[in-house]
Amino acid sequence: MERPVILIQPRTNVFDSGKTRPTLPLSLLSAARLAAARHPLRLVDQRADRGWRDTLRALIREQPLLIGVTSITGNQLFSALEATRFARELSPAPIVWGGIHATLFPDQVLAEPAIDYVVRREGEHTLAELADRLADGGDPGGIAGLSFKRDGQIVHNPERPFAALDALPEVPYAAAGPAPYFLTNGRPTLYLETSRGCFSQCAYCYNAVYHQHHWRGQSAATVLDRVARLRRERPEVGHLSLVDDNYFGRVERALEIAAGLAAAGGALTYQVQGAHGQVISQLADEDLRLLRRSGCVRLDMGVESGSPRLLEAMGKRLDLDRVVALNRRLGAIGIRPWYNFMVGFPDETAADTAATRHLALQLLDENPAALVSPFYQVVPYPGTALFARAVKLGFTPPARLDGWRDFHSGAAATPWQDEATRERHRRLYFLSIFADRKLEQYDTNPLYRVLARCYRPYARWRLRRGRLALLPEAALFRRLFDVS
Numbered sequence: 380m381e382r383p384v385i386l387i388q389p390r391t392n393v394f395d396s397g398k399t400r401p402t403l404p405l406s407l408l409s410a411a412r413l414a415a416a417r418h419p420l421r422l423v424d425q426r427a428d429r430g431w432r433d434t435l436r437a438l439i440r441e442q443p444l445l446i447g448v449t450s451i452t453g454n455q456l457f458s459a460l461e462a463t464r465f466a467r468e469l470s471p472a473p474i475v476w477g478g479i480h481a482t483l484f485p486d487q488v489l490a491e492p493a494i495d496y497v498v499r500r501e502g503e504h505t506l507a508e509l510a511d512r513l514a515d516g517g518d519p520g521g522i523a524g525l526s527f528k529r530d531g532q533i534v535h536n537p538e539r540p541f542a543a544l545d546a547l548p549e550v551p552y553a554a555a556g557p558a559p560y561f562l563t564n565g566r567p568t569l570y571l572e573t574s575r576g577c578f579s580q581c582a583y584c585y586n587a588v589y590h591q592h593h594w595r596g597q598s599a600a601t602v603l604d605r606v607a608r609l610r611r612e613r614p615e616v617g618h619l620s621l622v623d624d625n626y627f628g629r630v631e632r633a634l635e636i637a638a639g640l641a642a643a644g645g646a647l648t649y650q651v652q653g654a655h656g657q658v659i660s661q662l663a664d665e666d667l668r669l670l671r672r673s674g675c676v677r678l679d680m681g682v683e684s685g686s687p688r689l690l691e692a693m694g695k696r697l698d699l700d701r702v703v704a705l706n707r708r709l710g711a712i713g714i715r716p717w718y719n720f721m722v723g724f725p726d727e728t729a730a731d732t733a734a735t736r737h738l739a740l741q742l743l744d745e746n747p748a749a750l751v752s753p754f755y756q757v758v759p760y761p762g763t764a765l766f767a768r769a770v771k772l773g774f775t776p777p778a779r780l781d782g783w784r785d786f787h788s789g790a791a792a793t794p795w796q797d798e799a800t801r802e803r804h805r806r807l808y809f810l811s812i813f814a815d816r817k818l819e820q821y822d823t824n825p826l827y828r829v830l831a832r833c834y835r836p837y838a839r840w841r842l843r844r845g846r847l848a849l850l851p852e853a854a855l856f857r858r859l860f861d862v863s
Contacts, residue, residue: 386420387423489527499526567615
């Protein structure tokens with residue numbers, strides 16, 4: 380009997396909690412794409428499987444080679460630890476952590492008794508080599524990108540070079556089940572990654588340490604071949620979500636892909652998760668129309684703040700006047716923009732926060748198709764310039780994995796804010812969820828969509844006037860969707 384590799388996707392946040400089906404665990408499946416060619420793959424998804432403990436217990440009877448868990452700094456670590464410790468109670472199989480948090484804090488992760496190995500940065504080659512060694516009874520000592528415990532000491536093997544993306548096999552989507560899709564406007568949607576990394580120097584972004592400001596993309600020919608194959612093998616897919624950090628890292632590549640998709644025809648649509656607003660604003664109208672003809676129906680862009688002063692302080696090269704003009708152009712051409720916003724930066728004033736509110740509402744007013752993210756409380760993620768500044772301002776990073784449990788809320792990690800300010804930002808986050816029709820884009824619970832539609836005018840009225848007091852519904856919302 381072939382021994383499988385078991386992958387565990389921990390619970391995440393409110394947006395997966397509110398959907399009838401969570402999004403595909405792409406990073407986890409991508410890390411296993413080479414291992415899947417040589418070993419059976421099994422997936423346990425805490426977000427989708429309320430009986431995940433029973434599922435894991437049954438899979439462990441197959442005597443797995445290893446159990447892999449992905450990690451992101453914040454509340455997700457609580458769920459990841461829960462699954463890890465439960466797995467250790469059931470099986471002596473090696474437990475491997477990967478992902479951003481494990482990469483940045485391998486010693487801290489390996490201090491957890493239940494965890495045996497850490498795969499640092501990209502996992503495709505490292506995880507596959509580890510699975511092969513475990514299957515053969517070999518030693519992991521020469522596996523680049525791997526950290527592990529030996530004789531009570533932590534060993535860090537040398538770093539592994541970045542993977543050649545064109546040479547990687549396709550993601551093992553089948554491991555997520557026969558229909559690994561969520562719905563976007565009612566259309567079965569598949570995640571696709573075509574590039575990694577970003578050139579930008581934003582002070583809040585993990586890319587600086589994880590991808591080291593290095594951008595790599597699959598060739599346009601490879602991307603077009605992948606899409607053509609997916610169309611043949613999965614004709615039910617109606618929409619692709621391109622989850623690249625910076626899809627337009629090479630504009631020529633993106634336009635070549637668009638030309639190929641337009642020439643192929645068909646009803647397949649797509650959205651781009653990582654689109655730099657300054658780059659998109661410099662495209663000619665004919666380029667935007669080409670994107671639309673190719674099936675592009677949405678571009679997600681990080682605006683982050685309505686304050687030029689804060690944008691400059693965080694290293695965000697973005698002209699807000701160009702964003703406003705681009706918003707109108709996209710509305711005319713028929714591509715829906717999604718703008719991401721954050722509040723709570725060091726030195727952010729009430730006027731800065733108000734400018735962010737007003738800009739978001741202006742974009743919605745001038746383009747009824749536009750969407751805005753919830754106003755996220757800025758969190759200084761490890762490895763970023765913002766994290767270093769938070770430490771200088773008094774933040775003490777947790778010494779143990781358990782200590783990161785409430786990190787995502789920003790309460791402990793933002794010593795420059797008082798609790799009253801944090802509470803105002805929590806209420807901004809809540810109201811901005813309902814400022815537009817974003818909950819109607821996905822397969823959100825139908826009851827939530829109806830409630831959101833009814834609440835929207837009131838939420839926008841409060842946002843427009845900055846009325847943040849007396850919001851008992853915001854506290855109820857946090858209690859319903861707190862994964863911890």
